[in-house]
Amino acid sequence: MNINSVLFVGVGGDGIITASNVVAYACMLSGFDVKKSEIHGMSQRGGSVSASVRFGDKVYSPTDKMGSVQFMLSTEKVEMLRWVKYLSRDSIVVVNDRIVPIIGQAIDEGSIDRMIERVRVKKLIKRKFIDDANKLGNSRLVNTIILGLLSHFMDVEEKYFVEAIDEVLPEKLRTINQFAFSYGIKLSKEYA
Numbered sequence: 001m002n003i004n005s006v007l008f009v010g011v012g013g014d015g016i017i018t019a020s021n022v023v024a025y026a027c028m029l030s031g032f033d034v035k036k037s038e039i040h041g042m043s044q045r046g047g048s049v050s051a052s053v054r055f056g057d058k059v060y061s062p063t064d065k066m067g068s069v070q071f072m073l074s075t076e077k078v079e080m081l082r083w084v085k086y087l088s089r090d091s092i093v094v095v096n097d098r099i100v101p102i103i104g105q106a107i108d109e110g111s112i113d114r115m116i117e118r119v120r121v122k123k124l125i126k127r128k129f130i131d132d133a134n135k136l137g138n139s140r141l142v143n144t145i146i147l148g149l150l151s152h153f154m155d156v157e158e159k160y161f162v163e164a165i166d167e168v169l170p171e172k173l174r175t176i177n178q179f180a181f182s183y184g185i186k187l188s189k190e191y192a
Helices: 016-029 077-082 109-117 129-135 139-151 158-168 171-191
Strands: 003-011 033-039 048-056 069-074 087-096 123-127
Touching (some): 016 033, 048 077, 087 139
Parallel strands (some): 087 123
């Protein structure tokens, strides 16, 4: 039985839940059985947020075992490291190259980057996606750009993602997010 999973990790306000809703909907449109779970406890205060989307012929559990995640979308480097035990050598990871400061804590970004470099996965893409989003004129497009890039590696057609964006997002945000998704697909050529 072939089951795939996407783990979304970040902090409150990053749009993790919305991104996972788009992927879950696109997978359903593609004909897969889909299960989704999310954890957002103290997210309103910038705390850790995660969501999991599992899809395949028949999915029984919405959560992943350690070492079993095929895809990870991380909006922040520390959160990526917090969830690294769920990755395997076959995982594809896309991480936004940023750190959300922890109040009262000194952060050694160089040390964090060295830890990320030691993670052994099939593909790890670390990029300042905020620069891409700002180039498109809206810093809130980071996740949609990442989804476009990540979709290149998933067994779900682009048209289902576009339809999911239309279904999940408010009408005023659809066009710009479809453009950002296409931009992410073009970016994927750099990492193929």
